[in-house]
Amino acid sequence: xFYTISRRNILLTSIFIFxxxxxxxxxxxxxDEASTSKDDNENMLTIAWPRDVGAMxxxxxxxxQLFAQxxxxxxxxxxxxxxxxxxxxxxxxxxxxxxxxxxxxxxxNVKFSDGTSFNADIVKKNxxxxxxxxxxxxxxxxxxxxASTEVIDEFTFxxxxxxAYYPTIQELAVVRPVRMLGEAGFPADGDTSKGVxxxxxxxxxxxxxYKQDEYAIFTRNENYWGELPxxxxxxxxxxxxxxxxxxxxxxxxxxxxxGEGVISLDAFKQLESTGKYETTxxxxxxxxxxxxxxxxxxxxxxxxxxxxxxxxxxxAMVKGITSGLEESADFILPTNLPxxxxxxxxxxxxxxxxxxxxxxxxxxxxxxxxxxREKDGKPLEVEMxxxxxxxxxxxxxxxxxxxWAAIGVKLNIVGVELAVQVQRFKDNEFExxxxxxxxxxxxxxxxxxxxxxxxxxxxxxxxxYPNKAEILKQIALIPQTTDEAERQQLYTSVxxxxxxxxxxxxxxxxxxxxxxxxxxxxxxxSANRDENPFTGISIK
Amino acid sequence: MGTYIIKRxxxxxxxxxxxxxxxxxxxxxxPVDPAxxxxxxxxxxxxxxxxxxxxxxxxxxxxxFMQYVNTIxxxxxLDFGISYVSNKPxxxxxxxxxxxxxxxxxxxxxxxxxxxxxxxxFAGVKKNSAIxxxxxxxxxxxxxxxSFWLGYILIFFFSVKLDHFPVEGIGTWQHLVLPSVTLAxxxxxxxxxxxxxxxxxxxxxxxxLFARTRGIQEKTIMAKHILRLAISPMITGLGMNxxxxxxxxxxxxxxxxxxxFGRYFIEAIFNRDIPIxxxxxxxxxxxxxxxxxxxxxxxxxxxxxxxxxxxxxx
Numbered sequence: 001x002f003y004t005i006s007r008r009n010i011l012l013t014s015i016f017i018f019x020x021x022x023x024x025x026x027x028x029x030x031x032d033e034a035s036t037s038k039d040d041n042e043n044m045l046t047i048a049w050p051r052d053v054g055a056m057x058x059x060x061x062x063x064x065q066l067f068a069q070x071x072x073x074x075x076x077x078x079x080x081x082x083x084x085x086x087x088x089x090x091x092x093x094x095x096x097x098x099x100x101x102x103x104x105x106x107x108x109n110v111k112f113s114d115g116t117s118f119n120a121d122i123v124k125k126n127x128x129x130x131x132x133x134x135x136x137x138x139x140x141x142x143x144x145x146x147a148s149t150e151v152i153d154e155f156t157f158x159x160x161x162x163x164a165y166y167p168t169i170q171e172l173a174v175v176r177p178v179r180m181l182g183e184a185g186f187p188a189d190g191d192t193s194k195g196v197x198x199x200x201x202x203x204x205x206x207x208x209x210y211k212q213d214e215y216a217i218f219t220r221n222e223n224y225w226g227e228l229p230x231x232x233x234x235x236x237x238x239x240x241x242x243x244x245x246x247x248x249x250x251x252x253x254x255x256x257x258x259g260e261g262v263i264s265l266d267a268f269k270q271l272e273s274t275g276k277y278e279t280t281x282x283x284x285x286x287x288x289x290x291x292x293x294x295x296x297x298x299x300x301x302x303x304x305x306x307x308x309x310x311x312x313x314x315x316a317m318v319k320g321i322t323s324g325l326e327e328s329a330d331f332i333l334p335t336n337l338p339x340x341x342x343x344x345x346x347x348x349x350x351x352x353x354x355x356x357x358x359x360x361x362x363x364x365x366x367x368x369x370x371x372x373r374e375k376d377g378k379p380l381e382v383e384m385x386x387x388x389x390x391x392x393x394x395x396x397x398x399x400x401x402x403x404w405a406a407i408g409v410k411l412n413i414v415g416v417e418l419a420v421q422v423q424r425f426k427d428n429e430f431e432x433x434x435x436x437x438x439x440x441x442x443x444x445x446x447x448x449x450x451x452x453x454x455x456x457x458x459x460x461x462x463x464x465y466p467n468k469a470e471i472l473k474q475i476a477l478i479p480q481t482t483d484e485a486e487r488q489q490l491y492t493s494v495x496x497x498x499x500x501x502x503x504x505x506x507x508x509x510x511x512x513x514x515x516x517x518x519x520x521x522x523x524x525x526s527a528n529r530d531e532n533p534f535t536g537i538s539i540k
Numbered sequence: 541m542g543t544y545i546i547k548r549x550x551x552x553x554x555x556x557x558x559x560x561x562x563x564x565x566x567x568x569x570x571p572v573d574p575a576x577x578x579x580x581x582x583x584x585x586x587x588x589x590x591x592x593x594x595x596x597x598x599x600x601x602x603x604x605f606m607q608y609v610n611t612i613x614x615x616x617x618l619d620f621g622i623s624y625v626s627n628k629p630x631x632x633x634x635x636x637x638x639x640x641x642x643x644x645x646x647x648x649x650x651x652x653x654x655x656x657x658x659x660x661x662f663a664g665v666k667k668n669s670a671i672x673x674x675x676x677x678x679x680x681x682x683x684x685x686x687s688f689w690l691g692y693i694l695i696f697f698f699s700v701k702l703d704h705f706p707v708e709g710i711g712t713w714q715h716l717v718l719p720s721v722t723l724a725x726x727x728x729x730x731x732x733x734x735x736x737x738x739x740x741x742x743x744x745x746x747x748x749l750f751a752r753t754r755g756i757q758e759k760t761i762m763a764k765h766i767l768r769l770a771i772s773p774m775i776t777g778l779g780m781n782x783x784x785x786x787x788x789x790x791x792x793x794x795x796x797x798x799x800x801f802g803r804y805f806i807e808a809i810f811n812r813d814i815p816i817x818x819x820x821x822x823x824x825x826x827x828x829x830x831x832x833x834x835x836x837x838x839x840x841x842x843x844x845x846x847x848x849x850x851x852x853x854x
Contacts, residue, residue: 062583138584213799247692247696250700420572425574
């Protein structure tokens with residue numbers, strides 16, 4: 001006989017049965033849940049996102065995902081192409097001449113997804129809840145300036161500020177924390193900072209089914225006041241790995257992949273080259289910049305900074321590294337943002353001779369037989385910090401290293417984790433660092449504010465600017481200026497001056513990419529960097 | 541045997557204390573301040589006052605020894621703190637994700653045993669046969685292919701090209717196949733070779749010759765005597781790998797979008813969610829310790845000479 005039954009055999013068999021049954025049990029439970037989510041896939045758009053959509057709370061940040069919050073919750077004002085601020089839940093608004101009182105006339109006949117009405121009371125309740133936790137939201141300029149919120153009548157809401165702050169309307173278009181949650185969403189104590197009861201919004205989508213870390217299904221809100229989305233459902237699958245997203249897309253498990261850096265540029269180009277899919281690239285959403293720290297002796301000389309700018313072929317570098325998906329940048333902010341199209345700076349083209357002349361003029365001479373320039377016996381050596389997880393930054397740092405070596409500058413490149421990069425930037429422990437601005441609807445005002453802010457990195461980095469005090473004064477004036485022409489003039493002056501003196505060097509305009517199956521049509525990127533692009537999409 | 545078990549369980553304590561010391565020390569070695577990491581994750585503007593307040597709240601303003609003692613006390617109550625990102629208790633977050641990870645780990649373990657026992661056995665018994673060559677080739681690949689790459693290859697062929705399995709996710713048994721194979725292949729490689737070597741060694745032992753001369757059937761000698769004894773080193777290997785299996789899920793869960801604890805750990809690293817990282821390290825350490833203990837006990841059960849040896853040492 002092969003086996004005789006013994007206690008040992010029983011033990012080993014039991015272990016195997018346990019392993020097998022727990023495995024199968026796991027499968028059975030999960031498959032039950034999966035089967036409920038597999039209703040008919042008609043008119044459902046399936047997309048992938050690297051992270052779970054989060055708690056769907058309109059008043060808090062991580063881990064809630066901006067695009068998902070923007071599907072369910074709506075703002076009073078929305079951000080349109082070119083920075084146009086359009087009515088959303090507020091049909092119109094008036095601003096007092098001193099720029100302190102904002103009166104919003106709310107849209108009538110708007111219902112939340114649970115059928116309750118949208119009115120001035122709920123607007124006030126949302127604002128007050130957010131204002132009760134200013135420690136969480138102090139980054140959003142206008143919130144810290146709110147003196148009072150008032151309900152004038154059912155559809156009129158008034159907000160009074162302590163001082164004039166022009167970006168108020170623009171900041172109302174951000175995705176969080178000032179979007180409207182319905183009454184039923186508030187917990188009993190009204191404090192949403194710890195969580196919401198239900199995801200009740202007035203937006204075009206309702207969160208219908210959700211399995212944390214796996215997927216979320218949003219259904220069209222049939223009672224939506226605005227233009228109804230074409231597709232009935234959006235399924236968001238959580239796929240953290242970029243290569244897996246590509247494979248799932250190729251297999252047809254996904255209809256659309258969109259966003260910034262959601263798949264590698266190589267994968268995007270390869271998929272595009274097959275001709276089997278449609279692709280779209282957005283307008284610039286931000287500028288990739290280099291920040292040169294002028295508190296360091298080497299970089300304190302404007303001629304050195306300019307020499308570095310002349311000393312590399314930006315066009316070729318950006319094209320080569322990003323496969324043409326980013327565009328070389330002439331300005332430190334994309335020009336499709338408000339107040340940014342009128343900047344008067346000299347564009348810097350690749351010119352090795354000029355770079356060398358500038359370095360010679362600054363006293364950095366190339367000794368015979370050496371490859372690195374020197375001044376008073378000190379070599380011209382600078383360090384560049386980049387995010388080691390970001391392949392584009394790394395490739396750019398390496399390119400600059402070889403480009404600048406040709407003009408006699410030794411560039412040491414250091415890859416660090418993002419958290420360390422941010423920390424070292426703030427602590428002023430860097431020579432050259434990568435940065436990119438926030439995009440719409442935050443910029444240009446948020447960018448210039450962080451430039452002025454101490455302990456962020458920029459304020460210290462521009463220390464060698466002879467007119468630094470003047471720049472900071474102008475930046476402080478901008479939000480309080482009620483005159484449009486004066487504001488434009490101030491912006492032009494600040495942005496021109498910041499760029500002219502070379503401490504902030506534009507590299508490329510970052511863009512979003514989208515790739516989708518041929519049956520997906522009408523895909524358009526939202527002007528707001530954080531908003532979802534789903535409303536117009538249809539499936540043939 | 542009872543004393544041996546108690547002695548082994550007691551030996552867990554110093555290892556656990558060391559693991560807790562390392563995780564507490566980790567916070568101080570990191571270039572990023574946990575209070576700042578928390579405020580960044582919560583999107584709170586960092587003023588000196590709020591930083592000081594958070595450092596006090598996390599106990600970071602206390603001497604290192606006190607921080608260490610507090611960590612131990614809290615862990616004993618299964619209190620790993622609150623996640624910086626989700627603001628939920630770490631233990632709740634972990635418990636939610638552990639079943640998926642266990643499912644994957646056990647599935648892989650089951651598969652590894654299912655394949656490597658017969659393969660290793662026949663490779664040993666039929667040395668230099670086709671099956672032996674096959675097992676060598678499989679072991680070579682299993683030991684040398686990185687998990688993430690293997691995962692992509694499997695997805696590409698079996699999912700995208702042949703459409704036999706889904707690319708990602710969890711739900712049906714089909715979802716389990718590719719990630720289990722990815723995770724199991726290195727184990728199969730190792731166990732097959734271990735078992736093969738062990739079988740070959742046992743075949744040379746005098747008891748085999750003795751059994752043959754007694755006229756015991758070859759099948760019985762193989763199954764009852766050789767396999768039973770030869771499987772012992774494999775069980776040791778298995779135990780040493782249980783903890784490794786769970787940490788191995790990190791990559792496989794990420795590649796296959798498997799909603800387990802390993803994938804969550806990666807996110808925690810990127811977010812500098814220190815309480816989650818701490819919890820993961822401690823759980824992994826505990827698993828290594830416990831799985832080794834479990835294996836020792838099973839070994840003792842299979843081969844009572846081990847406990848007798850322990851007894852002699854005493």
